[in-house]
Amino acid sequence: MNAITLLKNDHKTVEDLFQRFEKLGPRAHKTKQDVVERIIRELSVHAAIEEMFFYPAVRQVVEEGDVGDMVLESLEEHHIVKWVLSELDGMNPEHERFDAKVTVLMENVRHHVEDEEQDLFPKVNRLLGKGRLDELGDAMARAKKTVPTHPHPRSPDEPPGNLVAGAGAALVDKALDAGRKLVRQKTPTRSRPKAGSRP
Numbered sequence: 001m002n003a004i005t006l007l008k009n010d011h012k013t014v015e016d017l018f019q020r021f022e023k024l025g026p027r028a029h030k031t032k033q034d035v036v037e038r039i040i041r042e043l044s045v046h047a048a049i050e051e052m053f054f055y056p057a058v059r060q061v062v063e064e065g066d067v068g069d070m071v072l073e074s075l076e077e078h079h080i081v082k083w084v085l086s087e088l089d090g091m092n093p094e095h096e097r098f099d100a101k102v103t104v105l106m107e108n109v110r111h112h113v114e115d116e117e118q119d120l121f122p123k124v125n126r127l128l129g130k131g132r133l134d135e136l137g138d139a140m141a142r143a144k145k146t147v148p149t150h151p152h153p154r155s156p157d158e159p160p161g162n163l164v165a166g167a168g169a170a171l172v173d174k175a176l177d178a179g180r181k182l183v184r185q186k187t188p189t190r191s192r193p194k195a196g197s198r199p
């Protein structure tokens with residue numbers, strides 16, 4: 001699959017989740033938490049494959065100028081988004097700051113997606129060409145199964161650091177996901193974790 005098509009599909013999935021969140025009423029705490037958990041997962045995986053494959057492939061071809069600057073800016077935008085995601089991860093949806101954090105997250109992600117789709121992707125499309133983009137897309141589709149599913153804002157975001165740290169983080173994330181699933185299966189009424197903490 002073409003890398004840009006794959007990334008745009010991800011953007012669409014996340015935007016659909018944002019719109020779902022925006023339609024929920026103020027008391028729909030459980031559904032809000034479920035939607036936010038999906039957003040965290042989708043964005044963590046998406047950021048990881050862009051940082052492991054897409055951005056490095058672009059920087060390999062052009063490191064300076066417009067496109068190089070755009071990639072560097074993208075990494076900084078990912079960094080900010082990951083911090084907000086890490087605060088939302090495990091946060092009590094009834095916390096008075098929960099909705100505000102999601103709103104700021106959505107503003108940041110929408111701005112970033114617009115920059116990618118309007119400016120970066122058309123330029124990369126011309127720079128890399130169809131063959132390379134297809135290759136990258138296939139690699140990213142495969143990697144989706146093994147990359148981290150939670151945000152790690154303190155971890156390296158460029159190769160080779162992210163390739164090494166990402167493998168360990170993905171294992172920790174899998175254990176965290178399995179643990180949460182188990183807790184939910186055993187708890188008849190859903191436990192509400194404290195703000196900012198992971199269960």
Ligand SMILES: [Fe+2]
Pocket residue numbers: 047050074078112116
């Ligand atoms: Fe991005």
Ligand SMILES: [Fe+2]
Pocket residue numbers: 007011046050113116
């Ligand atoms: Fe993206």
